[in-house]
Amino acid sequence: MSVGRLYEDYSEMLEAEKNKIGLVSVAAPDESHAEIASAALGINKHVLPEKPMCRTLQEIGWRALLRER
DSSP, X not given: OOOSOOOSOHHHHHHHHTTTOSEEEEOSOGGGHHHHHHHHHHTTOXXXXXXXXXXXXXXXXXXXXXXXX
């Protein structure tokens, strides 16, 4: 299997590949989980986060608002 393109910035990848992505697996350092998951939810993608999904109640609330959109 070959890799079509490598990205150093997840937001650049989400924007460039959003029509080809169905699910985003978040396997990054814990402190980035909510930010990356929120970006993926913001473009209506399914998200499979590693634990922990969120580190604070504020991050949980933000994710719930995005999910309801």
